[in-house]
Amino acid sequence: MENDQSTKRGARSIFERLANGGDPVFEQLDRNAKSLLQSALTRLDVVSREEFDAQTAVLQRTRERLEALEQQIEALNQELNQEPTAKANHPGD
Numbered sequence: 001m002e003n004d005q006s007t008k009r010g011a012r013s014i015f016e017r018l019a020n021g022g023d024p025v026f027e028q029l030d031r032n033a034k035s036l037l038q039s040a041l042t043r044l045d046v047v048s049r050e051e052f053d054a055q056t057a058v059l060q061r062t063r064e065r066l067e068a069l070e071q072q073i074e075a076l077n078q079e080l081n082q083e084p085t086a087k088a089n090h091p092g093d
Contacts, residue, residue: 047055
């Protein structure tokens with residue numbers, strides 16, 4: 001039981017030293033953790049927020065162009081479907 005308390009006090013003491021900063025061991029651990037995290041992120045297939053926003057804008061413009069083209073195709077289809085009936089009504093043309 002006393003050994004368990006001693007372990008808890010030792011862990012608490014180490015944690016407090018690390019949490020207070022200024023400890024070279026903590027600073028080294030912090031640098032290593034940041035380096036490891038950066039390395040892991042570069043291996044992942046992620047993009048920056050700026051790149052994501054740029055691609056979102058490109059997608060929006062593409063979607064608008066697609067909708068405009070769909071409307072043009074629909075208008076042309078309606079025009080083509082109306083021509084045969086217009087010619088049938090005017091056989092001398």
